[in-house]
Amino acid sequence: MWQAESIFLGASRKPDDSYQGPEELLLKYGNRHGLVTGATGTGKTVTLQILAEGFSDAGVPVFCADIKGDVAGLAKAGEPKDFLAKRAEAIQLADYQFKEFPVVFWDLFGEQGHPIRATVSEMGPLLLSRLLNLTEAQEGVVNIAFKLADEEGMLLLDMKDMQSMLASMAERASELSGRYGNITKASVGAIQRALLVLEGQGGDHFFGEPALRISDLMRTSRDGRGAINVLAADRLMMNPRLYATFLLWLMSELFEELPEIGDPDKPKLVFFFDEAHLLFADAPKVLVERVEQVVRLIRSKGVGVYFVTQNPLDVPETVLAQLGNRVQHALRAYTPREQKAVKTAAETFRPNPDFDCADAITQLGTGEALVSTLAEKGVPSMVQRTLIRPPSSRLGPLTPDERRQVIAQSPVAGQYDTTVDRESAYEMLAKQADAKARAEEDQRAREAAQKEEAARGRWTLPDMNGDGRERAPAKPRASNRQTVAEAAMKSVVRSVGSSVGRALVRGILGSLKKGF
Ligand SMILES: Nc1ncnc2c1ncn2[C@@H]1O[C@H](COP(=O)(O)OP(=O)(O)OP(=O)(O)O)[C@@H](O)[C@H]1O
Numbered sequence: 457m458w459q460a461e462s463i464f465l466g467a468s469r470k471p472d473d474s475y476q477g478p479e480e481l482l483l484k485y486g487n488r489h490g491l492v493t494g495a496t497g498t499g500k501t502v503t504l505q506i507l508a509e510g511f512s513d514a515g516v517p518v519f520c521a522d523i524k525g526d527v528a529g530l531a532k533a534g535e536p537k538d539f540l541a542k543r544a545e546a547i548q549l550a551d552y553q554f555k556e557f558p559v560v561f562w563d564l565f566g567e568q569g570h571p572i573r574a575t576v577s578e579m580g581p582l583l584l585s586r587l588l589n590l591t592e593a594q595e596g597v598v599n600i601a602f603k604l605a606d607e608e609g610m611l612l613l614d615m616k617d618m619q620s621m622l623a624s625m626a627e628r629a630s631e632l633s634g635r636y637g638n639i640t641k642a643s644v645g646a647i648q649r650a651l652l653v654l655e656g657q658g659g660d661h662f663f664g665e666p667a668l669r670i671s672d673l674m675r676t677s678r679d680g681r682g683a684i685n686v687l688a689a690d691r692l693m694m695n696p697r698l699y700a701t702f703l704l705w706l707m708s709e710l711f712e713e714l715p716e717i718g719d720p721d722k723p724k725l726v727f728f729f730d731e732a733h734l735l736f737a738d739a740p741k742v743l744v745e746r747v748e749q750v751v752r753l754i755r756s757k758g759v760g761v762y763f764v765t766q767n768p769l770d771v772p773e774t775v776l777a778q779l780g781n782r783v784q785h786a787l788r789a790y791t792p793r794e795q796k797a798v799k800t801a802a803e804t805f806r807p808n809p810d811f812d813c814a815d816a817i818t819q820l821g822t823g824e825a826l827v828s829t830l831a832e833k834g835v836p837s838m839v840q841r842t843l844i845r846p847p848s849s850r851l852g853p854l855t856p857d858e859r860r861q862v863i864a865q866s867p868v869a870g871q872y873d874t875t876v877d878r879e880s881a882y883e884m885l886a887k888q889a890d891a892k893a894r895a896e897e898d899q900r901a902r903e904a905a906q907k908e909e910a911a912r913g914r915w916t917l918p919d920m921n922g923d924g925r926e927r928a929p930a931k932p933r934a935s936n937r938q939t940v941a942e943a944a945m946k947s948v949v950r951s952v953g954s955s956v957g958r959a960l961v962r963g964i965l966g967s968l969k970k971g972f
């Protein structure tokens with residue numbers, strides 16, 4: 457089968473605006489990451505759309521978030537329009553076809569796509585603390601909660617598990633502080649409140665099981681095209697922290713789960729990080745460093761990460777330096793900050809003697825961009841003024857009916873739709889508390905019986921051959937119940953195999969390392 461080696465992005469133009477030549481993204485450098493920037497309405501989403509189409513056609517699965525609902529158009533064929541035909545002609549796109557792409561819809565809230573879930577344990581203490589916007593001291597307590605859960609064989613799957621783990625820690629604070637360091641009631645309380653807030657914002661939909669299997673994002677359709685996974689993010693964007701943490705988690709899961717493959721002919725998966733500024737906005741330094749590290753290392757696992765944002769200044773320099781394929785749409789340059797952004801953006805390109813980069817950035821039309829990709833030997837190509845190709849799929853959203861249809865026909869239909877609530881920390885702690893309460897009750901009963909007996913003991917009965925046995929205090933039943941709880945715990949430990957019951961191994965961003 458003939459395999460394309462590149463994705464057609466559009467055509468560059470000469471200084472007199474006439475056709476110059478095709479601009480392409482080489483698939484073998486698709487994992488060298490990318491950046492799509494530009495002011496609102498300049499064509500970023502369409503660029504994302506044609507990149508996703510190109511990767512899918514090349515058999516590369518894609519993951520992207522859909523913030524305004526227009527990315528969903530990938531699931532339907534576009535309709536012929538004059539302006540599209542005109543552009544196709546201008547860039548000499550001979551066989552411009554309209555077609556739909558194999559889209560799988562996902563939604564953290566389970567409304568506009570298959571629910572996407574992760575367990576608290578998979579998310580790990582670092583990202584959870586970031587998600588909850590915790591202080592350092594509170595983060596310390598979260599770390600202890602994870603450690604304790606690991607040691608005691610408690611599964612942290614959903615938010616109730618985390619809540620009850622914290623409640624139990626607060627109760628045992630003095631005992632635990634000796635072992636792990638200070639656990640104040642104030643810190644625990646603050647974390648519990650933050651969890652409640654997150655729950656109110658829909659976080660309870662996200663944490664739980666069945667958790668997402670990464671392989672489900674990496675499907676190809678029967679005709680060899682890569683699945684385009686579209687995450688509904690309109691509602692999610694109301695909680696930008698959840699949005700950013702989720703994408704970060706997903707990226708780190710990909711990193712932890714996928715094997716090292718060196719430099720592939722084409723990426724294994726391409727991950728678009730839209731509204732990327734949210735990832736870095738007021739992120740602590742360690743987090744930015746870890747992200748930088750993941751972005752650098754994920755390349756050799758065949759994953760390309762493409763950041764989409766308005767302003768190149770939104771992305772830290774260390775990350776920016778790693779983004780090899782660039783599409784810069786128009787920027788405005790009215791305020792000093794805007795002028796600085798234009799200057800920075802211009803300076804990141806390999807200059808073209810035909811035009812001044814900074815001037816060009818402010819003059820680009822809609823769907824037009826400065827493009828530089830990695831060429832042979834991984835050297836950035838000279839920047840070109842490029843008219844981006846029109847998409848083959850629909851420009852704009854799907855109707856609710858169309859979306860329902862796509863969801864019903866999805867390869868993961870039914871797989872994630874119902875929540876499973878298996879026994880985890882919440883249930884186990886509840887059982888333990890129950891057992892403890894019963895043990896205490898039994899103890900009280902025993903003491904009462906003993907007292908009674910002692911009172912009765914003031915009188916002596918004649919020993920009538922073993923009759924005294926009847927007065928022996930009732931055997932405490934607590935131990936029996938405790939055994940039930942213990943057995944349950946053991947069975948859970950068994951059912952999750954090696955992942956609980958000994959310390960878990962966590963990766964760069966604190967998500968679980970798999971395959972141990
Ligand atoms: N490559 C293209 N070919 C044809 N039309 C395009 C192209 N790029 C952009 N357009 C036109 O411009 C419109 C706006 O583009 P787009 O939605 O991609 O902007 P945006 O940068 O994503 O804006 P926002 O920041 O508001 O999301 C499109 O709806 C489409 O009509």
Ligand SMILES: [Mg+2]
Pocket residue numbers: 500501502524
């Ligand atoms: Mg857009």
